[in-house]
Amino acid sequence: MALDPVKQVSGTGVFIPGADIDTDRIIPARFMKCVTFDGLGEFAFYDVRFDSETGAKTNHPLNDERFKDASILIAGVNFGCGSSREHAPQSLRKYGFNAVIAESFAEIFYGNSTTLAMPCVMAKADDIAALRAAVESNPTTEITVDVEALRVRTSSGLDFAVKMPESAREALVSGRWDPIQELLDNEAAISDRAKALHYV
Amino acid sequence: MGKSLFQKVWDSHRVGTLADGRTQLFIGTHLIHEVTSPQAFGMLRDLGLKVKFPQRTFATIDHIVPTENQDQPADPLAAEMIDAIRKNCDDFGITYFDLKSGKQGIVHVVGPEQGITQPGTTIACGDSHTATHGAFGAIAFGIGTSQVRDVLATQTIALQEMKVRRIEVNGNLRPGVYAKDVILHIIRLLGANGGIGFAYEYAGDVFDRMSMEERMTVCNMSIEGGARCGYVNPDAKTIAYLQGRPYVDNTNFEATATRWLSFASDADAHFDDIVKIAAEDIEPTVTWGISPDAGIAITENIPDPLTATTPEQKASIEEALAYMKLPAGMPIQGIKIDVAFLGSCTNGRISDFREVAKYIKGHKVAANVKAIAVPGSQIVAIQCEQEGIPEIFRAAGFEWRAAGCSMCLAMNPDKLIGDQLCASSSNRNFKGRQGSPTGRTILMSPVMVAAAAIKGEITDARELFDLTPASAVA
Numbered sequence: 001m002a003l004d005p006v007k008q009v010s011g012t013g014v015f016i017p018g019a020d021i022d023t024d025r026i027i028p029a030r031f032m033k034c035v036t037f038d039g040l041g042e043f044a045f046y047d048v049r050f051d052s053e054t055g056a057k058t059n060h061p062l063n064d065e066r067f068k069d070a071s072i073l074i075a076g077v078n079f080g081c082g083s084s085r086e087h088a089p090q091s092l093r094k095y096g097f098n099a100v101i102a103e104s105f106a107e108i109f110y111g112n113s114t115t116l117a118m119p120c121v122m123a124k125a126d127d128i129a130a131l132r133a134a135v136e137s138n139p140t141t142e143i144t145v146d147v148e149a150l151r152v153r154t155s156s157g158l159d160f161a162v163k164m165p166e167s168a169r170e171a172l173v174s175g176r177w178d179p180i181q182e183l184l185d186n187e188a189a190i191s192d193r194a195k196a197l198h199y200v
Numbered sequence: 201m202g203k204s205l206f207q208k209v210w211d212s213h214r215v216g217t218l219a220d221g222r223t224q225l226f227i228g229t230h231l232i233h234e235v236t237s238p239q240a241f242g243m244l245r246d247l248g249l250k251v252k253f254p255q256r257t258f259a260t261i262d263h264i265v266p267t268e269n270q271d272q273p274a275d276p277l278a279a280e281m282i283d284a285i286r287k288n289c290d291d292f293g294i295t296y297f298d299l300k301s302g303k304q305g306i307v308h309v310v311g312p313e314q315g316i317t318q319p320g321t322t323i324a325c326g327d328s329h330t331a332t333h334g335a336f337g338a339i340a341f342g343i344g345t346s347q348v349r350d351v352l353a354t355q356t357i358a359l360q361e362m363k364v365r366r367i368e369v370n371g372n373l374r375p376g377v378y379a380k381d382v383i384l385h386i387i388r389l390l391g392a393n394g395g396i397g398f399a400y401e402y403a404g405d406v407f408d409r410m411s412m413e414e415r416m417t418v419c420n421m422s423i424e425g426g427a428r429c430g431y432v433n434p435d436a437k438t439i440a441y442l443q444g445r446p447y448v449d450n451t452n453f454e455a456t457a458t459r460w461l462s463f464a465s466d467a468d469a470h471f472d473d474i475v476k477i478a479a480e481d482i483e484p485t486v487t488w489g490i491s492p493d494a495g496i497a498i499t500e501n502i503p504d505p506l507t508a509t510t511p512e513q514k515a516s517i518e519e520a521l522a523y524m525k526l527p528a529g530m531p532i533q534g535i536k537i538d539v540a541f542l543g544s545c546t547n548g549r550i551s552d553f554r555e556v557a558k559y560i561k562g563h564k565v566a567a568n569v570k571a572i573a574v575p576g577s578q579i580v581a582i583q584c585e586q587e588g589i590p591e592i593f594r595a596a597g598f599e600w601r602a603a604g605c606s607m608c609l610a611m612n613p614d615k616l617i618g619d620q621l622c623a624s625s626s627n628r629n630f631k632g633r634q635g636s637p638t639g640r641t642i643l644m645s646p647v648m649v650a651a652a653a654i655k656g657e658i659t660d661a662r663e664l665f666d667l668t669p670a671s672a673v674a
């Protein structure tokens with residue numbers, strides 16, 4: 001399976017405030033009643049974007065016209081914690097996000113996102129604050145997430161280092177972010193391992 | 201230097217190293233449920249692949265099953281998901297514990313019950329509470345749907361090796377302090393993200409003394425502390441629990457048991473980190489915020505943003521209190537509740553209902569409280585019936601339901617309404633978790649849930665039920 005390498009992602013950004021944004025918040029459980037992931041995009045952050053009683057739009061950043069074309073999500077610590085639902089990164093991806101920059105990520109969310117070719121990079125709190133200030137003062141600020149060099153640069157002149165586990169970086173830049181082909185290729189080794197295990 | 205259980209299991213299931221440096225890990229047992237598998241089967245079909253080891257894949261339905269009338273899902277989407285898993289299991293030859301099997305239930309209750317969960321194995325499931333199975337000395341973790349596809353197709357996944365943190369709790373738990381309090385306390389101390397990158401090994405005499413079901417309660421919430429898997433080393437209790445169960449090799453049991461025990465961490469095993477906790481320091485613990493690490497002892501006050509040490513901490517306390525509508529700096533005791541939920545894969549097992557039944561006799565749920573009790577599986581439900589437990593709950597004013605996840609995440613009709621406050625034995629207190637975008641959750645042990653239901657407010661079960669040293673169980 002030839003997959004496109006993900007070396008750089010560029011676009012405008014939106015900052016979503018709050019620590020420990022969990023996957024229930026990203027995609028409320030009731031929207032998980034689906035047998036495919038298509039169409040999940042419109043439900044991303046649904047319960048914080050719409051008032052539960054009136055259905056009116058809240059002042060959530062995703063409702064802000066200025067950020068409607070944003071494709072890079074900026075967040076705080078422990079983004080994507082909670083449930084393992086892949087519906088969460090799927091909904092962000094289908095909403096139109098191509099990368100996430102945060103202080104830290106929950107592990108399952110991280111792996112799921114990488115497999116969807118949505119790089120998640122970790123930045124220092126100061127850099128996130130500066131990035132937030134940049135996009136909020138000028139929403140058209142162009143952000144480039146350089147996965148290869150592990151840097152984030154903006155048209156406003158920011159340029160800072162970000163972190164990502166080497167395995168994820170390597171998987172993205174070499175176009176192996178979806179590991180299934182490689183897993184399938186090791187058929188013989190899988191059979192050997194299965195035979196060696198008493199219970200299989 | 202010896203090896204930890206984690207390393208032994210990891211090494212024995214390692215297929216190889218992938219180009220990106222991750223391990224290709226063999227998954228001995230794959231558990232699936234209706235919410236995170238249909239999309240994976242779709243991907244599998246798109247790629248023209250088959251299920252590699254259907255005999256190592258087990259399915260049940262739990263998340264969307266109604267608990268009033270199990271086989272009548274009110275909404276068509278739920279019915280469609282149930283049809284999808286039935287068809288997928290048929291098409292690919294997978295064992296499916298459906299509603300008629302008498303074995304259906306929450307996937308993390310069913311696995312151990314059937315003896316599918318075994319020491320020294322790897323277990324994956326598209327559900328973050330898969331660590332529950334770690335209670336048996338398995339390395340068990342939640343995976344995303346793309347990984348469900350990978351396991352279906354290859355029985356392996358690509359995974360970064362974890363570090364191992366040993367969490368030792370020694371001493372004696374005080375009366376009225378349960379396994380749930382132990383894990384809420386651990387998460388409070390180490391934080392909701394403290395375990396990222398780690399597997400947790402729970403050790404020490406408190407865990408040694410715990411029943412298998414109590415160990416499951418602890419391992420279940422590993423992910424709430426950020427750890428993808430958590431385990432307890434197998435011992436005589438593990439063996440005794442598993443003997444005779446349907447999926448255990450009972451003909452050759454002694455050899456099997458010996459092999460299982462050999463997976464326990466060596467005395468000189470290496471750990472990347474060790475944390476020690478005194479059992480006496482643990483109190484009945486409740487949450488006050490919107491993350492499971494927002495825990496306080498029942499005797500403590502709700503945090504005050506004014507006492508925060510950093511601006512971030514202040515903002516996060518403010519956010520939590522605004523959502524929870526709780527008064528800063530006031531005692532948590534006395535906060536009125538609307539709903540009491542007893543169930544889930546954390547605390548929906550026979551021992552949980554037995555324990556609560558002991559104390560609620562002669563009591564009544566407060567008039568303004570809706571209290572529901574939901575067994576974790578059909579087998580738990582039958583056991584409860586045999587012991588007369590549902591009558592005790594009904595007499596006390598609880599609704600007694602059929603097996604499922606129910607109000608833990610409210611994908612079925614059991615939901616909070618508006619900003620109702622729920623005393624819950626489940627594992628997550630996130631915003632909107634229990635089905636209403638403004639619904640509020642306070643996590644606690646089952647006995648504390650029962651006490652809150654009866655008083656109509658958050659209360660110290662030790663006082664209400666007179667949990668003196670003599671009357672309490674470990």
Ligand code: SF4
Nearest residue numbers: 329544545605608609
């Ligand atoms: S009971 Fe709750 S946590 Fe457990 S599997 Fe069901 S929804 Fe998930």
